[in-house]
Amino acid sequence: NAGVMQNPRHLVRRRGQEARLRCSPMKGHSHVYWYRQLPEEGLKFMVYLQKENIIDESGMPKERFSAEFPKEGPSILRIQQVVRGDSAAYFCASSPQQGGDSPLHFGNGTRLTVT
């Protein structure tokens, strides 16, 4: 059973370009979460999605950032007009259902570098 797959593993963008990060949850998981991690810091929650629905985007910056989880295909985190401060590791996690006894399963992240 494949784990959470994220691609690309590394992404380099120039300031002003767009970054698209993809996440395929574990098989059978319908809940996806995105986190951002700056160097030497913990993970910061960004957004929680179920298929075709954004459930909680309270951690997402109001501008330039968007996320989707379509009926078919991976979840996408999109960052428009990237700036140097967007450089970070972005992790995706999935769970099979809502509930306290369903731990999150994380991918190995996408490391975004903005030059």
Added chain:
Amino acid sequence: LAKTTQPISMDSYEGQEVNITCSHNNIATNDYITWYQQFPSQGPRFIIQGYKTKVTNEVASLFIPADRKSSTLSLPRVSLSDTAVYYCLVGIIGTASKLTFGTGTRLQVTL
């Protein structure tokens, strides 16, 4: 929002038992306690989860006192490969905004 407090770092020798304690004074009735391990350049890996008392799996044990205001992750006979950052999370899946990662505990295991 159940904030967690952990030691910033710990050192251990290989073969010793390591106990990492997490304080979560404001834990809510429905909150679970989950511990993750993270190696450099990798995503967090689930270690163990519990609600109360003691939970044990093939990797670790989790001790939770009756008041649930703290929890202790116990790693038996650590090896060099256990060098990592360990995070304690308190909350409910599905309310991910409350699943706050702190700065974690950086465990360094040496010979």
